[in-house]
Amino acid sequence: MREKIELILRELEPYMAELVAVSKTKPVEVLLEAYNLGIRAFGENKVQEMNEKEAQMPKDVEWHMIGHLQTNKVKYLVPYVYLIQSVDSLRLLAEINKQAAKINRVIDCLCQIHIAQEDTKFGFSPEELWQMLQNLHFANMPYVRIVGLMGMASNTDNMSQVRNEFRSLRTLYDEVSRKISSPQVEWMHCSMGMSNDYRIALEEGSTMVRIGSAIFGAR
Ligand SMILES: *Cc1c(COP(=O)(O)O)cnc(C)c1O
Numbered sequence: 001m002r003e004k005i006e007l008i009l010r011e012l013e014p015y016m017a018e019l020v021a022v023s024k025t026k027p028v029e030v031l032l033e034a035y036n037l038g039i040r041a042f043g044e045n046k047v048q049e050m051n052e053k054e055a056q057m058p059k060d061v062e063w064h065m066i067g068h069l070q071t072n073k074v075k076y077l078v079p080y081v082y083l084i085q086s087v088d089s090l091r092l093l094a095e096i097n098k099q100a101a102k103i104n105r106v107i108d109c110l111c112q113i114h115i116a117q118e119d120t121k122f123g124f125s126p127e128e129l130w131q132m133l134q135n136l137h138f139a140n141m142p143y144v145r146i147v148g149l150m151g152m153a154s155n156t157d158n159m160s161q162v163r164n165e166f167r168s169l170r171t172l173y174d175e176v177s178r179k180i181s182s183p184q185v186e187w188m189h190c191s192m193g194m195s196n197d198y199r200i201a202l203e204e205g206s207t208m209v210r211i212g213s214a215i216f217g218a219r
Pocket residue numbers: 022024045066067152193194195196210211212213214
């Protein structure tokens with residue numbers, strides 16, 4: 001694991017991109033091994049699994065929710081989550097705000113954008129994102145802060161398609177960060193790239209990669 005992490009970190013360095021180690025399905029012992037190699041940001045896609053791991057891992061771990069989040073589960077992760085990368089509706093954002101208000105904590109969120117051809121993936125279309133960001137001003141949600149965008153490319157061998165999808169996400173990120181400014185947004189992250197496509201994502205302007213199998217092995 002050490003060599004894999006070191007290689008990835010060396011590749012990220014020229015881009016100043018951050019690594020989120022996607023540890024879904026892996027046991028706590030494996031996460032601890034990564035922790036002991038210096039990893040602090042871990043990505044999980046299920047609330048219950050993340051809760052169980054959070055209880056057992058050191059307190060300085062940064063927990064990233066990267067999977068589709070149901071509104072009724074939000075209350076279980078707001079006390080500790082570091083970044084919710086998978087906000088895919090205004091309704092979900094409102095629920096995060098409501099639960100975060102109860103504990104007086106501001107939760108950083110990324111809006112997930114649907115960039116893939118497949119229709120199985122969650123996320124806003126670019127049009128929906130613009131709409132949402134323009135209404136945010138009126139929505140009165142002081143306990144959420146939008147800090148960027150997240151997207152997943154199509155699961156395909158067609159790397160030019162993957163590249164185009166990443167490019168469209170980075171272009172959208174540049175546009176919204178130029179045009180949308182409000183106390184509730186701070187444009188910091190364009191989260192794109194997984195084990196099979198992170199090098200392309202970096203070339204296309206990723207600031208945060210989410211890598212699982214290339215670190216921990218196949219699931
Ligand atoms: C599982 C997952 C990843 C990591 O996938 P790998 O191919 O194992 O690197 C990244 N992002 C999201 C949203 C995921 O669900």
